[in-house]
Amino acid sequence: MDFLILHDGWLPILSILMILPLAGAFLLFFIPKEKFQKYWALGVTIVTAAVSLPLYFLFDQTTYKYQFGEHHSWIPALNVNYTLGIDGISLLLVLMTTLLMPLCVLCSWRYITTKVREFMFCILVIEASMLGVFMALDFVFFYIVWEATLIPMFFLIGVWGGERKLYASIKFFLYTLAGSVMMLVAIIALYFNTDPHTFSIPLLMGQGHSSIFQNWVFVAFFLAFAIKVPMFPFHTWLPAAHVQAPTAGSVILASVLLKMGTYGFLRFCLPITPLATVTFTPFILWLSVAGILYGGFTALAQNDMKKLIAYSSVGHMGFVTLGIFVFNPIGMEGAVLQMINHGITTGALFLCVGMIYERTHTRELDQNAGLGVYMPVYVTFLAFFSLSSLAFPGTNSFIGEFMILAGAFTKSKLVACCAIPGAILAAAYMLRMLQKLIWGGTDNPTHTGLTDLNTREIVTLAPLLILVFWIGLAPKPFVNVMHVSVAHLLEQVNGMQTGVAPIANFMMP
């Protein structure tokens, strides 16, 4: 257990983080009125966020080991344990998840009018399971929480979604389930190929399996995570799910669920199958570039704001996978930071779309054109988040993209140059959306009677705006926590690399 620093306080803080929303969810059934249920859900998520904050300050930045660890035997016969712990990579994801959830409750305040109790129940359950994903260090528990995120999300889309909610929810469920099954096979294969048999994720790292076996495991993992990210060409479920999901569902989906895919690459693919990772790197880099360009071009053609942002996510997540697979510190740190940035910025953009949909009941750009005069506060927020999304210097995404592209230029100038048009496209589709919403053209629809943002909505957006500029101008507190963990991860990959030539060397001049 030398990979784990057990938590020595009297309270197991990571378990508490999961139990709080879970317990809160079940207690919802004892709360009578819808109004109180909302306040209860808000309170639970805020308390969870408050409990998670000390993690940052207690976190030891000088070690790569998993901290705040908990380890209990669960099914001794199969060597299944309940092991939790976080390192520099998962810490920020945990904090982002807990921070976003109160905002998800706030944005549903008026949006959700039916089955409020059940809605809040789903939100709280999904919070608990998402936190579990980022904390789990044992495959069995990991698989359970990984699958557990699907069910509340399925209901969020299927019950509170738009017109084609059933289609979207089933498509979402089938796609991700298909990936998960592949992952289950890989997990079991790993279990039986390791001596002694273990599900412990850190123990499975660096086992030195044969490269053929690693290739198969990698492919299985890759499919699961690539669907989740989603990487081009596995992305088709995403726009459908986003368009039909309620605002809170879109925010959770974009900000957290997608990160589970890239987190999976970092936590499993790279350290467990390093040989295969190196082998497949050129393909993944080019798939990332394809995603960046495809997402950008498709976003440029959208008239539905949610679709636009959904396709922009495909592009942004392409940058993240690009950063992960360049295998140098700056690129990988940029990728982890960009995961957080995308969570903040795209989450905020979906919140913005939700706010406008509540007012005009349409997400079409043309029908929402020229709002600037009527909703100055709203468009100011939207402008800042859009600029963040297009990686305007001084905002969070710029730092992330800068680091990723710096890493990419170090790895291969050709790949980096091919990704650059993605940055131009991001500016193009974001500025196009912004221009239409704020200014429109000479024949805008009339919007008289529209009210600007109320206090609740401003409170929802303000924390994200602060983070946009905080990370954009002073990223060191966020980057420093991951230094050691990223360095260790790279060591795990590069240590295995000697003597292995990537197939398709010709693809990487």
Place this chain on the structure above:
Amino acid sequence: MEVIISSKPLVAMLCALIGAILVSLSGRNPNIRESWSVAAAVCMFAVIGSMIPEVMAGNVYKYQLFDMLPGLSLTFRADAFSMIFAIVASFLWILAAFYSMGYMRGLEEHAQTRFNTCFALSLFGAIGVAFADNLFTLYLFYEIVSICTYPLVAHHQDEEGYSGARKYIVYLTTTAKGLLLPAMILIYVLTGSLDFADNIHTGIFPAGVNGVVVTILYICCLLGFAKNGIMPVHNWLPGAMVAPTPVSALLHAVAVVKVGVFSTTRVMLYVFGTDQMSALNLGVPTAYFVSFTIITASIIALTKDNLKARLAYSTVSQLSYIILGVALLTPNGIGGGLVHIANHAFSKITLFFCAGAIYVATRKKTISQMAGLGRTMPFTFTAFGIASLSMIGAPPVAGFVTKWKLLVGAMEMPAHSIGILLVLLASTLLNVGYFAPVTYRAFFSKPPEGEAYEGIKEAPLSMVIPLMIAAIISVIIGIYPDFMMTFVNLVTK
């Protein structure tokens, strides 16, 4: 050289930012709103003025605001080079603030609060560019200028305004994202830092960096700062002339385009450095490349009857003088280029001010309609004449200093002197060709048939006084160029 750690450069910028916020909050009362604009402009000029003595003594102000990553920070510096641009821009903002008050009220334009807010924000960006200490800070404020000037270009919100503004933003963001961003990141990867060098010679590239890569980076920077109006990325400028004239005046004669050439020359001298440029033989090709712009834009200007369009192409042509001067890589050439940042600013803003004054007084846009108008609007056309002489480069107006330095700089070149001299000669003749007729016809031609200019008089005083001041200063800095030359000599030392 001494480094003074002081927040003065930041304070100067904050004057504009706070001014913009106050303007946007006081939209209900136009008088208070406009007084915030003027107050911000005066404060900014005062803060920048207070730095002049130390900078003239050869010292440099520096201030680090945020330290982001190793080698990447938000840092400001005020050295002689930045002062050339900062003094000019902040001083002309005062004139433009008064002028735009007269113009916007005279035409009863809509959305004046938004207009004034964005105006101040653009100055915030422009001064940020002037005081940037590294490529990242420069890029940040360069982009702020792009975004904040969009509402100014699209001000009229008609089809023409939108299409001009779309062209404007597409050109500027595409070049910035597509060329500058990768160049910046690659420079960071190669050198580990984006900070400018302390002098114009050494550059920041360590020995042994591949010359081909440096050349590619250089080309990316030259074309990436598309605000410099180099052909073939100049087309946004004529399109942006749909904006109200004060915008054209300040932003497209001073702030925006000068941000472009300032950034270009800053990067040429302080990132690549004259040594590297000479070693890679980048100077002469650049000089010939921009010469094409100088000549072609002048020829296009000849064909334009719309006064603002003619001025726009004149700007495209004149901006390339600045880059041409720096590309000569001789002390006098660089000096001539840099001093033209100031000289062109004062003269060109005079010309635009005149065009706006004519429009407010007569609603006339084309040169052919202005025949004989000089006798009705003597002050405006006199100022126009003076500024034209400066553009042509006739003594004793400011432009003469530029031409003189450029010619001396061209003579100092080891080779290709004749070619550059011919370009300068040809462009001067073209300048005469497209500027002289405007003034000549205004004073000496007969008015068009059936046009008596009845009831037309000079534009309001708040417009005529600024344009006269700008014209007079054009003459003063032509006769006494020492003030600006002090800074220029500090740079080329």
